[in-house]
Amino acid sequence: MAKCLNIEYASDGISFHIIHPPLTCTKSAAPLPVPKEFMADPQKVGYGIAKHIFSNYFIICHSLGQKLQTLICYLCLIKVGKLMSKMTVRYVNNKKE
Numbered sequence: 001m002a003k004c005l006n007i008e009y010a011s012d013g014i015s016f017h018i019i020h021p022p023l024t025c026t027k028s029a030a031p032l033p034v035p036k037e038f039m040a041d042p043q044k045v046g047y048g049i050a051k052h053i054f055s056n057y058f059i060i061c062h063s064l065g066q067k068l069q070t071l072i073c074y075l076c077l078i079k080v081g082k083l084m085s086k087m088t089v090r091y092v093n094n095k096k097e
Contacts, residue, residue, distance in 0.1 A: 002058070019053075019060045020070050021045050035091050040066075 002016040009016070023029060025039035040062075048062025061067040073080045 006058075015056075017055075017058055017060050019049060020066070021049060021062060022066050022069075034088060035095075037091075038088070 002018050005016040022040040022045060023032070023034060023038065024042045024045050025036055026042055029039060045062045048066075049060065052060050052062070057067075059067060059070055061070055
């Protein structure tokens with residue numbers, strides 16, 4: 001949607017960006033079946049996004065590593081999803097042992 005809005009409003013000098021935080025260790029994320037070790041620190045994410053909020057980049061993340069992960073996910077959506085599922089199952093199984 002942001003790409004379409006960028007095209008529609010470019011002549012008016014208005015741009016749109018995607019702010020993409022990682023999965024963060026918060027109360028709302030607690031019920032998700034993802035290990036807490038895979039979740040980011042909310043304070044680091046907040047400060048990182050605030051630091052980059054006036055960036056001209058289309059995708060704004062809290063860190064370079066998160067931006068690279070996001071770009072890889074957009075390019076290889078299905079493969080990354082399967083990889084994350086396998087990693088989560090492996091982590092849960094190792095924790096049971």
